[in-house]
Amino acid sequence: MTVFVADKLPDEAISELENLGQNVINHPTATASDLDSGLSDANVLIVRSTVVSKSCIENSPNLSLIVRAGAGVNNIDIEAASNLGIYVANCPGKNAIAVAELTMGLIVSLDRYLGDNVVDFKAGKWNKATYSKADGLYGKVLGVIGVGQIGSEVITRAKAFGMPVIAWSRSLTPQKAEELDIIHAESIEEVASKCDILSVHLAINNQTKGIISKEVLSKLKDGAYFINTSRAGIVDEDALFEELKSGRIKAGLDVISDEPEFKQGEFTSRFQELDNVYVSHHIGASTKQAQLAVASDAVDIVRGYVQEGQVRNWLNRCEHTDAPWQLVVRHYDKPGVIANVMNELKQADINAQELTNVIFEGKQTACCTIQLDAEPSSEIMKSIRTRQDEVISATLIQL
Ligand SMILES: NC(=O)c1ccc[n+]([C@@H]2O[C@H](COP(=O)([O-])OP(=O)(O)OC[C@H]3O[C@@H](n4cnc5c(N)ncnc54)[C@H](O)[C@@H]3O)[C@@H](O)[C@H]2O)c1
Numbered sequence: 001m002t003v004f005v006a007d008k009l010p011d012e013a014i015s016e017l018e019n020l021g022q023n024v025i026n027h028p029t030a031t032a033s034d035l036d037s038g039l040s041d042a043n044v045l046i047v048r049s050t051v052v053s054k055s056c057i058e059n060s061p062n063l064s065l066i067v068r069a070g071a072g073v074n075n076i077d078i079e080a081a082s083n084l085g086i087y088v089a090n091c092p093g094k095n096a097i098a099v100a101e102l103t104m105g106l107i108v109s110l111d112r113y114l115g116d117n118v119v120d121f122k123a124g125k126w127n128k129a130t131y132s133k134a135d136g137l138y139g140k141v142l143g144v145i146g147v148g149q150i151g152s153e154v155i156t157r158a159k160a161f162g163m164p165v166i167a168w169s170r171s172l173t174p175q176k177a178e179e180l181d182i183i184h185a186e187s188i189e190e191v192a193s194k195c196d197i198l199s200v201h202l203a204i205n206n207q208t209k210g211i212i213s214k215e216v217l218s219k220l221k222d223g224a225y226f227i228n229t230s231r232a233g234i235v236d237e238d239a240l241f242e243e244l245k246s247g248r249i250k251a252g253l254d255v256i257s258d259e260p261e262f263k264q265g266e267f268t269s270r271f272q273e274l275d276n277v278y279v280s281h282h283i284g285a286s287t288k289q290a291q292l293a294v295a296s297d298a299v300d301i302v303r304g305y306v307q308e309g310q311v312r313n314w315l316n317r318c319e320h321t322d323a324p325w326q327l328v329v330r331h332y333d334k335p336g337v338i339a340n341v342m343n344e345l346k347q348a349d350i351n352a353q354e355l356t357n358v359i360f361e362g363k364q365t366a367c368c369t370i371q372l373d374a375e376p377s378s379e380i381m382k383s384i385r386t387r388q389d390e391v392i393s394a395t396l397i398q399l
C-alpha cells in the first residue's frame with residue numbers, strides 16, 4: 001500500500017510506517033491545494049490540519065482510509081469520504097494534556113501580562129510598574145464548556161491552581177459533576193455569568209458552530225477572560241472582537257478564523273490591533289510529547305488496517321443501520337454457503353446492510369449474522385434451512 005503523509009509527522013513515525021512495509025510518500029509541507037487535484041497512488045492519507053477536500057477525495061481513486069493525526073476532524077470532508085466508502089479515523093485524547101497545558105499557560109499569561117513583559121524586555125524596556133497589576137488566579141472560578149478529553153484535563157489542572165470549576169457539557173449530569181468535584185451548570189449562559197474565566201473545549205459541528213454567541217459573551221463579568229483552544233468557529237468571532245475592543249474582557253486564543261494555512265510567513269489579523277488578547281499560533285497540540293503520542297496512534301491505526309483489515313477509531317461508521325431484521329446462520333465453513341444465502345435474499349429483493357462472519361475453533365463451522373432491510377418470507381427461510389449439508393441453523397430475529 002502507499003501511505004501519503006500530508007503534514008509534519010515525527011521522523012520516528014515515518015520510519016515505523018516504512019517498517020510496516022508500506023510505500024511512504026512524505027510531504028510535510030503539503031497544503032490543501034497540493035491535495036485538491038487528488039492523489040493517484042495513495043491508499044492511505046495521514047494529515048494533521050491540512051484540509052482534505054471533496055475534490056481531493058473524489059480524485060483519489062485508490063484512497064480507502066484517511067487518518068487525522070489529531071482530535072478535530074473538521075478539516076476532512078467526511079460526507080464525501082462516506083459517499084465513497086472511505087474510512088475516516090482520528091487519534092482522540094492523545095494531545096489532550098498538551099492542549100490543557102496551553103490553556104493554563106494562556107490563563108497565567110493573561111493574568112501576568114507575560115507576552116507584554118517579554119516584548120518590552122526585548123525592546124530594552126523595564127516595566128515593573130505596569131506588570132505588577134496581576135489579579136492572581138487562586139479562588140477564581142473557571143468555567144469549562146465541554147467536559148471531553150481536554151476539558152477534563154483542564155479541570156484537573158485548574159483544581160491544582162485552587163480554582164473552583166463550574167461546567168456545562170451535554171452529557172454532564174449533577175451526579176457526574178459531584179463525582180468530579182465541580183459545579184454543574186444547566187446552560188452555557190449560566191457558566192458564563194458565574195465564572196471569572198471561560199474556557200471552551202467543544203468539537204465543532206453543525207450544533208456547536210457559534211455556540212459561544214454574542215449573548216453568551218455578554219454574560220461574562222467585567223474583567224473576565226475568555227480562552228479558546230478548540231476551534232475558531234465555536235465562537236461568534238465578530239461579537240468577541242467587539243467585546244475585546246470595548247476592553248471589558250481579555251482573551252487567550254489558540255485558534256482564530258483567519259489562521260493561515262502555511263506554517264511560517266507574514267499575515268495580518270484584526271486581533272493584532274488589540275492589547276487585551278494573546279493569540280498563540282495554533283500550538284495546542286504541538287508539544288513533542290503530544291506529537292509523538294498522536295503519531296504513534298496514527299501509525300497504529302494504519303498497522304491495524306494493513307495487517308488485520310480493521311480500522312480503530314473509525315468515525316464515519318453508520319451507528320444504527322435501522323435494519324429491522326437480523327438473520328443468524330450457523331453453517332459449515334465451506335465455499336459458497338454465504339453466497340447461497342445471499343442469493344435467496346437477493347431474489348426477494350432484500351438488502352443485507354451489515355454482515356459479520358466468525359469462525360469456530362477447529363475451522364469446521366462458522367456463524368454469519370446479517371442485518372436485513374426487510375423480513376424474509378417463511379418460504380425463503382425454509383429454502384435456506386433445506387441446505388442441510390451447508391446450514392446448521394437459520395434464525396430470524398426482529399430488532
Ligand atoms: N488547539 C489545538 O491544537 C487542539 C488540539 C486538539 C483538539 N483541539 C480541539 O478541541 C476539541 C475538543 O477536543 P477533545 O480531545 O476534548 O475532544 P472530545 O471529543 O473528548 O470532546 C469534545 C467535547 O465536545 C462535545 N460536543 C461534541 N458535539 C457536541 C454537540 N453537538 N453539542 C454539545 N457538545 C458537543 C462533547 O460532548 C465533548 O464534551 C477538538 O474537537 C478540536 O477541535 C484543538
Ligand SMILES: O=C(O)CC[C@@H](O)C(=O)O
Binds near residue numbers: 070073285
Ligand atoms: O495537528 C495540529 O497541529 C493541530 C491539531 C489539533 O487542532 C487537533 O484537533 O488535534
